[in-house]
Amino acid sequence: MRRRMVLGLLLAGVVAGSVLRGEEGEAKETKPDREAVQRAHDTVKLLDTVHKGYVVNITATYVKAQVRTPAAHVAKKVFEFSAKNGGPLVRLIDTTGSPQNKANVAKSDFEKRAVEKLSKGEKYVSEVGHKDGKAVLRAATPVPVVMSHCISCHAGFKEGDLIGALTYEVPIK
Ligand code: HEC
Numbered sequence: 001m002r003r004r005m006v007l008g009l010l011l012a013g014v015v016a017g018s019v020l021r022g023e024e025g026e027a028k029e030t031k032p033d034r035e036a037v038q039r040a041h042d043t044v045k046l047l048d049t050v051h052k053g054y055v056v057n058i059t060a061t062y063v064k065a066q067v068r069t070p071a072a073h074v075a076k077k078v079f080e081f082s083a084k085n086g087g088p089l090v091r092l093i094d095t096t097g098s099p100q101n102k103a104n105v106a107k108s109d110f111e112k113r114a115v116e117k118l119s120k121g122e123k124y125v126s127e128v129g130h131k132d133g134k135a136v137l138r139a140a141t142p143v144p145v146v147m148s149h150c151i152s153c154h155a156g157f158k159e160g161d162l163i164g165a166l167t168y169e170v171p172i173k
Contacts, residue, residue, distance in 0.1 A: 029130045030135075031135075032128065036135070036172045039172070040137035040170045041139070044126070044137065044139040044168045044170055047170075048141050048166060051075060052166070054071070054074075054078075055071040056071075056147065072092055075092055088170040089168070090167070090168055090169075091166070092164060092165075093115070093164055093165050093166075094164050095163060096162075111165075115140075118140060118141075118165050124139065124141060126138060126139040136170060136171055137168075137169070137170045137171075138168070139167070139168045140167045140168070142162050143163060144160055144161060145159050145163055146159070
């Protein structure tokens with residue numbers, strides 16, 4: 001009887017331990033509920049549409065002005081503005097190995113994994129992680145050459161080629 005109780009307690013400890021360990025082995029994190037993760041996915045979708053929407057439209061509208069200031073430059077200013085004002089973190093990164101700007105290479109482990117998966121043809125890469133003890137959704141979407149204008153600066157690629165990714169870090173709440 002007593003041995004059974006001890007065994008039971010041990011088992012309960014193992015189960016609780018694995019629940020409390022978050023992804024990537026972070027200690028003492030509880031798993032966020034599915035609806036909260038889904039809401040974070042929805043936020044990523046909305047942000048992705050908005051950011052891609054203005055980049056494509058700036059590129060299409062300011063065909064001449066962009067020769068000096070590409071839409072990517074404006075996008076990065078908007079990402080910075082958003083982060084400063086408490087918004088989710090967004091980055092535009094390279095997937096080709098030859099970025100226009102070296103600052104745009106994948107940095108975090110997630111970004112590196114995302115580049116690998118997007119390069120294999122995946123259309124959406126995401127994982128739940130933790131930052132400062134809080135659950136976050138990390139996600140990445142492909143940035144292909146969507147129009148011929150892109151090639152005037154990103155030479156050597158053709159329409160449809162994957163050249164980059166947008167990465168997001170959205171709080172799950
Ligand atoms: C006028 C030249 C120009 C055009 C047109 C242009 N880009 Fe860029 N792109 C750049 C420059 C310059 C950077 C680096 C900007 C920075 O980091 O401040 C960049 C950065 C990027 C990056 C980040 C990786 C890297 O190479 O640094 C991606 C992805 C990207 N552009 C995609 C596109 C897409 C898609 C289009 C077409 C919708 C496009 N660009 C049109 C010049 C251009």
